[in-house]
Amino acid sequence: MLHPIPDDVSDEDGAMMEPLSVAVHSVSKLAKCKSGDNIVIFGAGPVGLLCMAVAKALGAARVVAVDIQQERLNFAKSYAATDVFLPPKKNDGEDTEAYAERISTELLSALDIPTIGPGALNICVDASGAAVCIATGLHLLKPDGTFVQVGMGEPTVPVPMFAILAKQLRVLGSFRYGQGDYQLAISLVSRGLVDLKPLVTHRYKFQDARQAFDVTKAGKDKDGKTVIKVIIDPPQ
Incomplete structure (x- = not known):
């Protein structure tokens, strides 16, 4: 269960391999992100940011960060995100489903992202655990897209089932990491593809x-x- 780190990886970077492996597991192993993919990531905390870094390292064409804190979005844009989006406030009396659909519509419009075809979002990773982020992510995906849940929130949340069915989405749960994830995480840092500092x-x-x-x-x-x-x- 031990994974040696090469001399060109610092001890401090070594201490960051655990959260990086979480990102590797969700973005590489489960979402199967590859060159040219377009990915949206909810939550610009440590895990979300590392998911962005891994997606960028794997060659994603567009990495969209979504968060409710502008400071975190500013950091994400300077770090690994190609685009950032601050969701609008919830209207009085607006339920979660309607709110999620409105966020989805405004994000696609603001960032000039199509709903289908080239340039559409084919991967979503939620690192927030918030119910509205989960619903929004499912609305954002193109048909045949992949949704990966990383963030842990409420044990039961409502989901837009029609979006899952009509677009034939793959919805996957991600729990920490597995075989090969630490090795890839170490390799990405060692080769300079992910900067943890x-x-x-x-x-x-x-x-x-x-x-x-x-x-x-x-x-x-x-x-x-x-x-x-x-x-x-x-x-x-």
């Missing part, structure tokens, strides 16, 4: 570990800087 926004000494967890939970530090990934140094 920009994701580490905060570092703490071992004796300050509690502060590191508090900052991670808050999502921002005392200066208002958005937290992406926190590294805690090993005890000296």
Whole structure:
């Protein structure tokens, strides 16, 4: 169960192989992302960002990031996303299904993405776990598209079943990682196809570990800087 890392991969990058392997499992193994694919990813947290990085490394033509925080979208655009989208606010009395359809329509229009044919979205990865993101992703996909659920939210959520049936979508669940995922993750970093360093926004000494967890939970530090990934140094 041990996976050695080459000399050209730092120990800090090695500590990031676990979340990167989650992204490799969902984007490469399950979604089978390849050169020329168009993918939309919900959630620009660490796992979502790494899914974007893996998609870019595998040659995706378009990597669309969706999140409700503009700061995270700005980071995603500078890191691996080709396009970003901030969903509109929910209207009073608007149910989840209607809201998801409206987000889908506005995203496709804003980013000039067709619903079918070349340029349409054929892969969606949800790294948020939010019910409205799941529904929106299913609406966004072209016929015969693939949806992969990575984020964990409520145990039961409503889904637009007609969209799944009419477009004959593949809907897959992704749980962590499996055989070969760590090896590919290490290879992507070693070959320079995925850069993990920009994701580490905060570092703490071992004796300050509690502060590191508090900052991670808050999502921002005392200066208002958005937290992406926190590294805690090993005890000296």
